Amino acid sequence: MADTSPHRQYRHLNMSNRFAHSKVQVLRDGRFSLHTNDHANRLQAYLEKRVKKRPLGGQVRRKTQKKDPIDYKAVLGSYEGLPRINIAIHIVGSRGDVQPFIPIAQALSKPPYSHRVRICTHPVFKDLVEENGIEFFSIGGDPANLMAYMVKNPGLMPGMESLRAGDVGKRRVEMAQIMDGAWRSCIESGNGLPEDANVVRTRKEEDMRLFIADAIIANPPSYAHVHCAEKLSIPLQLIFTMPWSPTQAFPHPLANIEPSNVDPSITNYLSYSMMELLAWQGLGDIITRFRVKTLNLDPISPLWGHLLLSRMKVPFTYLWSQELIPKPKDWGPHINIAGFSFLPLASSYQPPDDLMAFLNAGPPPVYIGFGSIVVDHPAELTRTIFGAIKRTGIRAIVSKGWGGLGEDTPPEGVFMLGNCPHDWLFQYVSCVVHHGGAGTTAIGLAMGKPTVVVPFFGDQPFWGAMVFRAGAGPEPVPYKKMTEETLAHSISLALGPEIQAAAESMGKMIVRENPGAAEAARYFSEAIDLSRMRCFLSPERVAVWRIKKSNVQLSNVAVSALMAGGHLSFEHIKLIRHIDWYVDEGAEGPSTGVLGAVSETVLNMVMNIADYCRGLSRTLHEDLEKGNKDSFEIARAKDAVHGDAMDPDTLHTIPTRIHIQPADTYPHGRLEYIAYRMASKTARKADKKKRRTWKQKQLDKQAQEFSRSNDMRSTVEHKHGKIHGVAHETRHFAGSMIGAGLKAPVAFFYNLANGCHNLPSYAFGDDTVRRRDKITGFGSGIKAATKGYGLNMYDGITGLVTQPYLGAKKGGAAGFGKGVGRAIGGLLSKTLAAQFGLLGYTLKGIEKQVGKRGSRNLKARLIAIRLRQGLLEYENASEEEKALIMDRWNKISQAQHQT
Structure with a gap:
């Protein structure tokens, strides 16, 4: 009988290009069958061009490190020791997945590292984690339900019974909750459980529990890891118990390779991309929603999102013995094998x-x-x-x-x-x-x-x-x-x-062998390079802030000390970006780019419709007063503990010289207001003689609203009744659909430009393709467009000479012919990239600039947490450390004057 189930389309995946035809079929034992045929040698050459010969990417240190003329290491001398950082470990899976990470967390939390480590996993493992002395945070999800689902559906695709019972929708909702929980675990205090959030604490007690991750460790199935790391600009290390990195040595553990005329090493390598593509096929819309709605990041198409980890060379550590599985020769230095990690019981x-x-x-x-x-x-x-x-x-x-x-x-x-x-x-x-x-x-x-x-x-x-x-x-x-x-x-x-x-x-x-947990901790420390995360003035602390237009990176204590001394104000500093993850490299070719743009637009509209339907259902069917009664009581109790709100008339004044005092003594909302002004880049000293403009007053109003709502996030949204709520949802839906329409041409030209830009590298093996500048706003968009235009035109024209020459130098007459082909193909694609980039990158810059307003609240929330942490750390710092910070600052100031 033919398979006519509605999910049949997801059991088969066919991929064809000019090199080979690959067919993937999901089997009922949870694995997938991969059959590849046609031009084996051409496929092998293509894969080597596509991945193996690509330069190390993904992690980009701040550009200011290249511009600052002062050698701070020579000025301040050499320091010993490494900073103590906050580490969030994301784990999705069963007890067998969680257990190996506990010894790693224990190793990282003890000397010589002494980090604050938080294991973020399912609530059922709370006791297991805490009884071993590790901080716990719940990201939601129930591994028992997941195991029952896997037993019921041992294949990657569900059966008819599960589809009829709605199991697929439940697991997708659960995965979305897990991703949101993973993000909360990076920025929230407490353990993530509802009963903990409802406990009334003093502001001092709340400040003692504050947490923002400085680095992330995760197993690959948690999926939120790289997106959280991108948002926070922090290091990421993936650790797992089974192979997840492409290699020619053996296939993906879930792959069943069928015999073909292709070299087995090539199908082994290809199986990893196929597995990731299947996963993104099922989770791509959830990941996109998470990035757009929760993190205010750009969407990523599954067409190139499934290559994200291998493209960016994200550091990996595997927990098995090299006596069992030696490290494959084609794994780079960013991949290590630590050995088995055992939790002694x-x-x-x-x-x-x-x-x-x-x-x-x-x-x-x-x-x-x-x-x-x-x-x-x-x-x-x-x-x-x-x-x-x-x-x-x-x-x-x-x-x-x-x-x-x-x-x-x-x-x-x-x-x-x-x-x-x-x-x-x-x-x-x-x-x-x-x-x-x-x-x-x-x-x-x-x-x-x-x-x-x-x-x-x-x-x-x-x-x-x-x-x-x-x-x-x-x-x-x-x-x-x-x-x-x-x-x-x-x-x-x-x-x-x-x-x-x-x-x-x-x-x-x-x-x-050395214990796997200890080796994993060592590889993690080496991969993230803690010495580059140190504060310049207090090197035993992690840098959290950076002085604008310089390379001076400072800890919370250092910033508080300099503000207390009148050397800095809020307008001079910004949150540091330890690592800029180059996530959006884009499509491999123009056709993929166009397809990705179309799918992005359609998905954006579908998400808006789904949000509108959910919003209407919530408005029409929920008992708002009953649902929010407890939250109001909790908020009122917190207000009573935290103290009175500050005078709105004095909110707009931000002093240059700061009187440092304990965070819990500041008027309620003051630090949140300052954080919002910093996020909107308006944290300048107020001139009382100068009349404030309408724009400044609007910013004040927005900042006040943020400061009031930051601790009371569960207030009634539609307090005027259901009709007002429906009108609000409809107005929001109309605006989001208009926004989706306006973003459609941006996505089209931007992805098309990226596809043309990347095509020579992927299709022709052209190693002269330059990395496109990152676009963060209007200015960087204009820069990327103009710079890209000039360099693409230059490289395309000069390639007519350099490509045949380099080809002949490497491969003689045959290499010369290949070089001519690369030159012609490169001239065409680079010329198109230059033309489309002018419009595409400029439009992307405008979109980014407009979108900054939507991300202010989240950015302000992170800044507010850092401000509170800084005041608490300064309060607990010794007078000797404060004096040493000021002495080192004076040395830096002298060096700046001399240059």
Whole structure:
């Protein structure tokens, strides 16, 4: 019977270009089948041009570092030690995904690092995180629901039953909530749970809990990581337990490569892009909404968004032993393998008496367990396990797990086990049989135990294959093909002398390696380069601010000290951008750019319609008074604790010399008002003799509204009733649709210009293509347009001479011919890029400039948090440190005068 399900279109993905045709089909075991054919050699050359030979990208340090004429290191001398920073660790997944990050967080929070580390994951893991001494923040989501969904739909695409039950929509809503929670974990205090937000605290207590991430660590499935890092301009490190970076050494763990005439190394490499594309196909609109609505960032098309991590060379650390999977040769220096990260649980475990009696009653048993895997027919699986045990004549410990195994009476020599730490239990067993989860595989190999993998779905076949390749276990037999005979045969092979010797040898080599958590912490510190994040005046603190038009980066304490001394005012400083992530490189070619622009416009309009429908439903059906009663009571209580609001008549006055005092003694709303003025770039000293303009009065009004609403975000939005609410939603919808229409030509010309600009690099292997300047406003848009026009025209014309010459120099006559082709293609594409760039980049600059007003509140909120942190840190700083800051400032001032 033909597959006529409505999601059939998502089970197949076909990609064709002039090099090859690739067909991707999602399988029901959670993996995908990849078949590639046609011109293998041309495909290999294309991939090498496309990714392998591209220069390191993604992270761009501030331009001012190149312009400042003062050598501050020579002026201030060399300092020892590194700053203490705030780290947010984003984790989405099961307990097995969360557990390896806990030892890493512990290592980073202790000397020599002593960072403040916060693990941000699902609320069900709160106790696990906190009982190990790590700060916790809830990003929402329920891994139990996710596991149930995966068991029900083991493939990447859902079944008809899930579609009818609305499971897909629920999981998408949950993923959107997780992304929003990940962003909140970067900027909010507390633990992210509702009950914590409702606790009334003094302003002093609230200030003590303030948090803004200075760096992010994440596992790739959390997906919000790179977007949060881009918004905050902070370092990002990805850490995972399975391969996620493209390589020719082995395929993506979820890929099943079909035989073809293409070199296997090429299809291996291609499988990673296909996996990312499938993920973006399902989550692209959620990511776009998150970027646009929550972070006020530009949308990213899935057509090039799926290449984001590999394009930008985001630092990766993998948690497995190189004895099991050596680092592939085509992985760059930004990718490291740290080793297995184990959370020791054996020391605190007290085994029950019956378990100890069973272990002492005979030879070491075989462990059989499938963890959190849930099967449709547990009784049948139990009979299969018991039958294999009888065939081999062994003693066995069978874990009940989530699947409810062992309801039948177990035969003699079998012990049914509940929850038990693997690092304790595996000391006493002769062999381990499990589903192939990364964590269980790791601890079994580290203990030197022969391993039998019975994969169910996902990455489990990959780990089974790696164990088999290492000789530490037999070839894995999938669960659906497992019988009494196959399981008994696999166990017998695993207990043989060859596999036992190989497993013991691997266990000894793993034990000799440095602990994976410590290595991961070291790689993280090296990747983010903490020495470049230090404050110039107080190097043991992280720089938070930068003096405008200079390279002087300062900590909160340094800024407070200089303001107290009258050397700085709010108009002189801005939030520092430690790293500018070059996210929007754009399309690979003009056709992709046009398609991306069309899809962006359509998606923008669809999101506006969806928002309008949700807004109407909320307005018409919610009991607003009841829904906001508690929030008003909480806000009123907080107001009573925080004190009275300040006099509106004095709000517009921002003094040059600041009297530094504890943050909790400032009038309510004062710091928020200053933050808004800084965000809108109007934080200048007020001239009382000069009459304020209408624009200044409007800014004052906006700043006052922000200062009042910053701590009372849950006020009634439609306080005039449902009719007023419907009118408000309709007015907002009309404005958003007009905005979407105005953005359509911007997206078209901007993406078309990017596509023409990038085409020579991707299609012809032209390594002379220059990186386009980042557009942040009208001025930078004009600069990018004019500069791009001149350089593209210059490179296109001069390429007629330089490209054939370079080609002949590298490849003789054949290289000369290729150079002529690159020159002609480059002249055409670069000329078009110059022409379209004039309009496209200018329009983009205008759009960015207009959009800055919409991001003021978020920027002001970040500034307000930093101001409060600064006052608190200054209050707690020693007089000796304050004096040292002033002394170093005087040295910098003298150096500036001399230049």
